[in-house]
Every structure is written in C-alpha cells, then in structure tokens.
Amino acid sequence: MNLSLDVAADLRATAHELADAARAATLLHFRRAGLSAETKETERFDPVTVADRLSEQRMRAILARRRPQDGILGEEFGTVEGTSGLTWVLDPIDGTRGYLSGTPTWGVLISVADATGPIYGLIDQPYIGERFEGGFGQATVNGPMGRAALKTRAPRPLSEAILFSTFPEVGTPEEGAAFRRVAPKAKLVRYGTDCYAYALIAAGQIDLVIEAGLQAYDVQAPIAVIEAAGGIVTDWQGRPCPQGGRVLAAANRDIHAEALALLNAG
Template sequence: MLTDAVLDQAAELEKRFNAAQKMADEAAALALEHFANRDDLNIDTKRHPQDVVSEADKAVEQKIRGLIAEHFPEDALLGEEFGFVEGTTGYTWVIDPIDGTAPFLNGLPGWCVCIAVTDKDGAAIGIIDVPVLKERFAALRGKGTTLNGSPVRVTDRFNLQTGMLGVGANDRVAPAQVGKMFEDLMSAGVSYTRYGSGALMLAWVAAGRLVGYVEPRMSAWDCMAAYCLITEAGGKILPFPVAENPSAPYPVLGAAPQVFDEVLDLTNLTQFA
C-alpha cells in the first residue's frame, strides 16, 4: 500500500509535469517567433566566439522563469542564462531556453526548449520541445516517455556497429582528448553522428533513433530533461551530480542498455569527471 508521503510526492510531480507542458507551449511559441526574425537578433559571445547567446535565449528563459515564479515560487531554479536560485521544497527546475543556439541562429531546425524538474532522486520530469519539427518528448517518473503523446522506447534492435551513436564535444575538453575519443570509436567500427543540440540527440536516444549519446562535458541544463526521458524509456544514464555543484559540467552518457558499458569503455568517459 502506498504511503501518504509517496502519494503526495506523486501528486506534486504530476502538478509540475502538467505545468511544465504549458510552460513549454509558451516557451516554444516565443522561441519560434524569434526564430522567424533571427536575422534581427542581438548576439553576444560567452566563453569563446563559438559559444553564443542571443536575445532569444534570454527572452525565452525569462518567460519560463516568470511562469515558475508565478506557480511554484518556493522551488529552486537553475537556468543556462541566469543561473541558480535556491528553493525550499526539494524540487529544482532545470531549464535550457534554446539548446542549439548556433543551429537556431543559422536557420536550422535542430534546436529545442528543455524543461526538467529534479528532486533528491534525480530527474523526475523531462520536457524537450522541438518547435520547427513539431515534436515534443515528455516524461514523468514512473509514467514512461512519449513523443507527441505516443509511447517510445530506446532501441533494442541495434548495436554500436549497426545503429548510430550521437557524439558531442566542446572547448571544456582538450582537442587531443576529443580526437582520441573519436579515434577509438572509429577503430571499433562505431557509426556516429554529431548534431547541433546535445539535448536533442539525447531525446533521440529515448525515442530509439540513436543507440546512445556521449559527451565529455555537459551542463545540467543540457541533459537533465533528456536524462528523465531516457530513464523512463528503458535506457541507462551516467549519474550527473547536479546537487553537488549545480552549474558545473560533467561527463554525460545516455544509451540503450546493450551498448552502455561498451560506450563507457571505448570513450574512457570517467577521465573527464
């Protein structure tokens, strides 16, 4: 028999899940509006010239933050553009307003809006909306993962040689280390692909389109929503210690069970922790 505490937690998560869906509606609509007028956007750089942020990123995050503050003012909040705000409920919203800013600014469809909610047990809610492609990946702990309302699962058909592995990299890791990772994957006969949004490739793992996704360093806002998607779709994830240092980057791996250990070994991913 379920205890009152468990029932209360389930109700609280469902309330946030329903709210996150509505937030994603508004955020995606605003992002699409900016996408249609991308040539007029102001663009700034962050760590280096390829690490860009636009006024669209900031506007979408502010929209989501405003909705969270309105409906769940005591929850903690971590966002890519405006940082971390502590809370008192044990729930933390983790948001990336536009993952794949470079594709967004260049008129490509591979960008998405990411909204997650975490608690002491990890990612409990994950929403990834892909406005241009009209796809929404959604998951709530214990309820499975859906794509536009239909259930999806990680693939059990393909392996690293017959399927495709998503791979990401960035300036947080030395080029020589990244090169070695690619060399080892190619030597093992792995078919891999690289796209502009790590979050979107992780969502594709949950939907069975990729056998896995690996990146030496990612931030929580890039992966928390997708980690929930993958877990609920029957996949495996490399733990991400977001509670220890919310803004710190860590290695990320999400994969179908049959390839998870092989990817971990081939990439020596733990060296990047």
C-alpha cells in the same frame, strides 16, 4: 522524494505550460532577419540571443506564479533557492548555434529534480512541434505524426550502432582521443544536433550519444526522458551525471557497456 499523485500532476502540468511559453518565445525570433548573438566566452563562440533570454524569463514568470516554493537553475539567469526540495532546471534554447543557423535541431529543455537528480523532463522542439516527455509514468512523444510511446532500441553490437555527438572534437584533446576509440567502430557517426540527439535515443532511432563539457541544464531533461524510455545515461566512468561533465547516453546497458569499455581503454 515521494510525491503524491496530485503533486506529480501539477509538476507535469507546470512543465507543459513552461514548454508552451518557451515555444512562443523562441518562435518569435527563429529564422527572422536581423537576429544577432553575443558570445559568453572569449576563446570560442558561445552564443546567447534575445530569444534565449526571453524564453527563460517567460518560464521563470510562470514558476513564480505556479511554484514559488521550488528552486530554479537556468542557463541565462542563474540559481534561485527554493524551500520544497524540488528544483526546475531550464535550458531556454539548447543548441543556440543551430538556432542561429536556422536548423530545427535545437530545443527547450525543462526538468524538475530532487536531491538525487531529475525525476521528470521534457525535450521540446518548437519549430517541428515535437515534445518528448519522460517521468511520472510517462515516456511519450507528441508531434506532427501524433502521440506515441517512447522506447529505446534493443541491444545490437557497436558495429551496427548509430552514434551522435554535437562537436567532432568532443572536448579536450584527451576527451577527443577517447571518443575516437569508439567512433570508428560504430556503423554511423553524426554530429551537430545538440539535445535532439538525446531525443532520438529515447525515440528508438539511434544508440549512443557521447559528449563532454556539459552543464546540469544540458543533461537533466535528457536523463529523465531517456531513462523513462528504457535507456541509461552516465558519465564516462558509469556514474550518475546530473551535473553534466562527460556524458554517455545509451539505448540499453549492452551498448553502454561496450562504449564505456572503449572510452576507458586508453
């Protein structure tokens, strides 16, 4: 979709207003005594808190005022169809387990997509005060150390790479086995940072994120930010993955190809 400069500017301004509102909503409850969570699943703990819901409600209220013609896909309150051909994809707290634990590695994910996938995204960490932005000619981070350009790491062998995933088991036993073909060959493997790991790829700190079982609201903002910074995000077969599923995010095409070959070597 070809957008005018005015429309792109309005979308970007709207995204930042959404992120500001979500920051305030999530910080109302972060590290506060008495915060509890319900679980959305019975077989595993998949938490949702009052902060998740409040964050998304405030963002939806802004969109109803500023962009009522656009669609919305949010984790907590589902889908609203639009007429503009654009859809806002919202994860009000990505990493609710981390949020409950008091770690500062959860985030708010905001993106806007057309029929092909995300065209702009934000990864915001309210407690640290970092905001990673990608799309419409932007690839920047703004936070405690000031504003800087985002640029992914240069190619290096997998043996020198840093690999992240949220869960050590990754997904199904089959998916876990594929991950374990890659992980031992990396220099360093870390777990548990949710969306913050994708921000670290864009910031040039790490090389790979490998995950499975993701939803559209988990990946669309990271896709926009990482691609704007020079990286690549696909599924485990090298195809676009705006709807989630099995995701391989990489700092560059060389490390992506090496990891992709191992994931499919079984």
